[in-house]
Amino acid sequence: MLDLWKRYPQVSEQLNDVNSLIQKLMISDNPAIQSLLNDCARQQGKMLRPGFFLLFSQLTATPAEKSDRLIKIAASLEILHQATLIHDDIIDDSPLRRGAITLQAKYGKDTAVYAGDLLFTVFFQLLIETMNGTHYLKINADAMQQLLRGELSQMAARFQQQQPVTAYLENIRGKTAALFRLACLEGAYFGGSDSTTIELAGEIGENIGMAFQIFDDILDYSSSTGVLRKPVLEDVAQGVYTLPLLLAYQTAPTEFKDLLDKRQHITKSEIRQVAHLVRKHQGVNQAKKLAQSFTEKAAEKISLLPDSPVTSEISQLAQKLLKRKF
Amino acid sequence: MLDLWKRYPQVSEQLNDVNSLIQKLMISDNPAIQSLLNDCARQQGKMLRPGFFLLFSQLTATPAEKSDRLIKIAASLEILHQATLIHDDIIDDSPLRRGAITLQAKYGKDTAVYAGDLLFTVFFQLLIETMNGTHYLKINADAMQQLLRGELSQMAARFQQQQPVTAYLENIRGKTAALFRLACLEGAYFGGSDSTTIELAGEIGENIGMAFQIFDDILDYSSSTGVLRKPVLEDVAQGVYTLPLLLAYQTAPTEFKDLLDKRQHITKSEIRQVAHLVRKHQGVNQAKKLAQSFTEKAAEKISLLPDSPVTSEISQLAQKLLKRKF
Numbered sequence: 001m002l003d004l005w006k007r008y009p010q011v012s013e014q015l016n017d018v019n020s021l022i023q024k025l026m027i028s029d030n031p032a033i034q035s036l037l038n039d040c041a042r043q044q045g046k047m048l049r050p051g052f053f054l055l056f057s058q059l060t061a062t063p064a065e066k067s068d069r070l071i072k073i074a075a076s077l078e079i080l081h082q083a084t085l086i087h088d089d090i091i092d093d094s095p096l097r098r099g100a101i102t103l104q105a106k107y108g109k110d111t112a113v114y115a116g117d118l119l120f121t122v123f124f125q126l127l128i129e130t131m132n133g134t135h136y137l138k139i140n141a142d143a144m145q146q147l148l149r150g151e152l153s154q155m156a157a158r159f160q161q162q163q164p165v166t167a168y169l170e171n172i173r174g175k176t177a178a179l180f181r182l183a184c185l186e187g188a189y190f191g192g193s194d195s196t197t198i199e200l201a202g203e204i205g206e207n208i209g210m211a212f213q214i215f216d217d218i219l220d221y222s223s224s225t226g227v228l229r230k231p232v233l234e235d236v237a238q239g240v241y242t243l244p245l246l247l248a249y250q251t252a253p254t255e256f257k258d259l260l261d262k263r264q265h266i267t268k269s270e271i272r273q274v275a276h277l278v279r280k281h282q283g284v285n286q287a288k289k290l291a292q293s294f295t296e297k298a299a300e301k302i303s304l305l306p307d308s309p310v311t312s313e314i315s316q317l318a319q320k321l322l323k324r325k326f
Numbered sequence: 327m328l329d330l331w332k333r334y335p336q337v338s339e340q341l342n343d344v345n346s347l348i349q350k351l352m353i354s355d356n357p358a359i360q361s362l363l364n365d366c367a368r369q370q371g372k373m374l375r376p377g378f379f380l381l382f383s384q385l386t387a388t389p390a391e392k393s394d395r396l397i398k399i400a401a402s403l404e405i406l407h408q409a410t411l412i413h414d415d416i417i418d419d420s421p422l423r424r425g426a427i428t429l430q431a432k433y434g435k436d437t438a439v440y441a442g443d444l445l446f447t448v449f450f451q452l453l454i455e456t457m458n459g460t461h462y463l464k465i466n467a468d469a470m471q472q473l474l475r476g477e478l479s480q481m482a483a484r485f486q487q488q489q490p491v492t493a494y495l496e497n498i499r500g501k502t503a504a505l506f507r508l509a510c511l512e513g514a515y516f517g518g519s520d521s522t523t524i525e526l527a528g529e530i531g532e533n534i535g536m537a538f539q540i541f542d543d544i545l546d547y548s549s550s551t552g553v554l555r556k557p558v559l560e561d562v563a564q565g566v567y568t569l570p571l572l573l574a575y576q577t578a579p580t581e582f583k584d585l586l587d588k589r590q591h592i593t594k595s596e597i598r599q600v601a602h603l604v605r606k607h608q609g610v611n612q613a614k615k616l617a618q619s620f621t622e623k624a625a626e627k628i629s630l631l632p633d634s635p636v637t638s639e640i641s642q643l644a645q646k647l648l649k650r651k652f
Contacts, residue, residue, distance in 0.1 A: 028475065032482030087443060091436040110417040113439060114478045117413060120446055121471040128467055133459035141454055145447040149354065152440045156358030 004046050004320075008313055011054045014067070018050050018074045025075070025122055036107055036115055040082060043100065048321070049081050049183040050074035052208070055317070056187025056201050058310045069130050073190060076126035076140075077183050083119035084147060086112055091155075092234065120144075136186055143182040150174020158239030161249060161260050165290075168243055172213040173206070180209030193306075200301050204314075207298035211322045214291035217242035221278050236271050237264060243290065245274070248283030255281070295322040330372050330647075334639055337380045340393070344376050344400045351401070351448055362433055362441055366408060369426065374647070375407050375509040376400035378534070381643070382513025382527050384636045395456050399516060402452035403509050406470060409445035410477070412438055417481075418560065446470075462512055469508040476500020484565030487575060487586050491616075494569055498539040499532070506535030519632075526627050530640075533624035537648045540617035543568035547604050562597050563590060569616065571600070574609030581607070621648040 005012040019041075026037035053074045088094075089102040090109045096102060104112035127140050154171045157163050184205030188198040220235060221244045235242060241249070241260075249256050255277055259270050266274075278284060298318055305311040331338040345367075352363035379400045414420075415428040416435045422428060430438035453466050480497040483489050510531030514524040546561060547570045561568055567575070567586075575582050581603055585596050592600075604610060624644055631637045 028478075030475075030479050030482055033475065033478050036478070084443075087439050090439055109435070111478065111481050113413050113416055113442075114474055114481065116439075116443075117410075117446070118471065118474040118478065120443070121467055121474060124450055124467045125464070125471065128463045132463055137454045137458055137463075138451070141447055141450045145444065145451065148440055148444040148447060149356075149359065152354075152359050152362070152437065152444065153356050155437050155440065156356055 004048075005051055008051075008055070008317070010058070011051055014054050014071060014074065015047050015051060017067075017071045018047070018078060019044065021071055021075045022079065025079075025126075036103065036111065039103060039106065040086070040115060040119065043082060043085070043097065043103075045081075045085075047078060048212075049077040049179055052180065052205065052314075052317075053077055053183040053187040055310060055314050056184045056193075056205075057191030059188060059197060059201075059306060059308060060192045061308075062192070070190060072126050072130045073186060076123050076130070077179065079119050079126065080123045080144060080147075081179060083116045083123065084151070086116035086119065088151075090116075092238065094234075136189065139186070140182065143178045146174045146178040148174075150176075150178065154240060157241075159241075159260075159263050160239075161241065161253070161256065163241060163246055165243065165246055165250075168241075168246055169210070172210060172217075176213035177206045177209030180212065181206040184208075197306060200304055204298050204301045204305075204318075207294045207301065208318055208322065211291045211294035211298065214243055214287055214294065215322060218244055218284055218287050218291065221245070221275050222284050236274055237266055239263060243287040244278050244283035246283075247286040247290075248278040248281035251281040251283075252277070291322070295319075298322070330374075331377055334377075334381070334643070336384070337377055340380050340397060340400065341373050341377060343393075343397045344373070344404060345370065347397055347401045348405065351405075351452075362429065362437065365429060365432065366412070366441060366445065369408060369411070369423065369429075371407075371411075373404060374538075375403040375505055378506065378531065378640075378643075379403055379509040379513040381636060381640050382510045382519075382531075383517030385514060385523060385527075385632060385634060386518045387634075388518070396516060398452050398456045399512060402449050402456070402466075403505065405445050405452065406449045406473075407505060409442045409449060410473060412442035412445065414477075416442075418564065420560075462515065465512070466508065469504045472500045472504040474500075476502075476504065480566060483567075485567075485586075485589050486565075487567065487579070487582065489567060489572055491569065491572055491576075494567075494572055495536070498536060502539035503532045503535030506538065507532040510534075523632060526630055530624050530627045530631075530644075533620045533627065534644055534648065537617045537620035537624065540569055540613055540620065541648060544570055544610055544613050544617065547571070547601050548610050562600055563592055565589060570604050570609035570613040572609075573612040573616075574604040574607035577607040577609075578603070617648070621645075624648070 005015055023041040026041040028034045028037055054070065057070050085097060086103050089097055090104045090112050093104070094102050095105045102112075103115055107115070123144075127137055131137055131140075150171045150173065153167075154175060157167060157171070181202050182205070185198060185202035188201035193201065217235075220242065236245070256274065259266065259274050259277075262270065295318070299315065302311065302315045302318060305314070331341055349367040352367040354360045354363055380396065383396050411423060412429050415423055416430045416438050419430070420428050421431045428438075429441055433441070449470075453463055457463055457466075476497045476499065479493075480501060483493060483497070507528050508531070511524060511528035514527035519527065543561075546568065562571070582600065585592060585600050585603075588596065621644070625641065628637065628641045628644060631640070
């Protein structure tokens with residue numbers, strides 16, 4: 001978290017408050033549950049969603065809301081994200097996340113199912129505390145539903161070699177971009193921006209989210225294991241075919257078919273062959289171009305935001321985030 | 327469903343509307359997800375929670391709310407219940423529920439995790455549609471949290487032989503009674519009852535829920551496989567020690583110790599020995615007495631409800647439900 005936000009002291013300080021709040025919410029009088037909740041609270045990532053929320057909330061000179069309400073909403077975004085990560089790790093059978101042992105590996109998938117569920121309730125409790133009676137409750141519930149429909153849709157498409165790029169884009173629009181969109185949208189709203197700015201904020205968030213997810217998927221095919229925190233290409237063995245593979249497949253389907261027909265029985269060495277084919281057939285380069293188009297859309301819309309120091313911070317952060325090394 | 331509610335034509339008709347609504351909510355333009363959602367919508371049980379909700383909503387001559395709002399709230403209760411069942415089945419690795427193949431068996435645990443999550447969002451969407459701006463949003467989120475803390479606490483207590491009865495009671499108060507409490511409480515509230523009746527309704531629901539769960543746990547130890555729909559005594563192999571076992575253990579711990587020390591490696595024949603010991607040491611009979619005390623508390627409080635035809639229906643239903651055959 002700290003590295004990324006160090007340049008933005010105000011956000012960085014507020015993110016510390018967000019973390020303190022999350023820790024305060026994760027309490028139980030049952031020692032076994034407390035240990036589990038401590039682990040939930042410790043699982044800090046880059047805090048992108050609460051960070052973007054807080055940045056967008058500062059677009060106006062005088063935020064419309066008191067700071068503690070903003071901290072709670074920022075926390076709700078991180079908690080929703082964490083809940084989905086806990087359930088993702090069950091599905092991916094991941095031993096590690098952000099370099100730390102996952103809940104599912106430490107406590108078992110069983111406990112991790114309920115732990116994720118519990119975080120969903122904490123998410124809703126925070127929303128109810130901060131926005132009961134507003135239409136942002138529905139916007140939040142709808143975003144959560146979009147996220148889950150994206151995940152389910154991705155699962156349903158597993159091992160489908162001829163999946164259209166549009167289907168992939170729809171899935172990541174749900175599973176990743178919906179939450180970035182929500183963060184920026186409600187940041188602007190609860191910060192007191194006008195309706196044009198709020199709408200722009202949502203579009204910026206969505207485009208950042210799209211580019212972010214595509215870059216994440218590109219990393220699987222373009223970097224050495226040392227750079228990646230999650231096992232390279234675990235997606236392929238699970239039948240999750242992401243953009244670089246889908247694009248390369250369209251160019252040379254026959255070269256991929258025999259390898260992918262092995263489905264979950266594909267070996268590590270065969271996955272390396274797949275990765276080689278993906279690069280050979282320009283899957284990575286084409287995917288980068290598509291990601292770039294989302295980055296440009298985001299940049300274009302950022303340039304339409306009201307002129308303020310925060311706008312230039314948003315612009316810099318988006319550029320930094322979406323120009324990660326491959 | 328039909329059998330139980332046949333005697334209450336008005337509730338029975340409304341429950342049909344609840345089912346139609348649930349089916350309408352379970353839609354997707356993705357065929358694979360649609361198949362999954364159809365299965366969710368088909369998984370009808372006894373509809374106890376929406377049924378109790380609707381009964382309690384009729385305590386006043388003229389319900390305060392329009393019928394379609396009541397139907398939506400009733401549906402929210404059933405959907406929350408179904409979401410937790412889907413996740414329970416993942417944890418229990420259950421092949422069957424209510425005689426039908428479970429989602430986790432049919433689609434895999436992975437998909438079932440997200441399917442349950444999706445139902446949680448539908449639950450919240452229904453609440454937001456029907457009670458945004460009221461304090462019942464918080465009451466619902468808190469009930470859901472209690473439910474999950476009960477489940478987690480039960481998981482954390484697995485294989486603990488010396489678990490106090492009070493801990494068991496706290497766990498079932500969360501995992502089962504909280505939702506019965508909510509159903510009756512908000513039934514009375516949205517039906518327009520006065521505050522004394524609303525409070526009574528919550529207490530009645532809680533006591534019915536406690537007795538219901540204890541009776542469910544007793545069934546494991548007292549009936550033949552033919553009568554039970556879930557594998558007899560699967561709980562013991564998973565380390566979930568319910569009331570009859572805990573009570574019998576307190577009487578003769580040394581007789582149980584060697585068997586239970588085998589933990590998950592306990593054989594079917596050894597589980598039968600455990601069941602024999604439970605009955606021998608009056609575990610079933612003592613548990614029945616405790617269940618009876620909750621039934622009596624419920625009956626006592628039902629007698630304090632306003633005198634109306636619905637009150638006598640509630641009384642009959644509670645008696646019927648809590649005097650199941652062993």
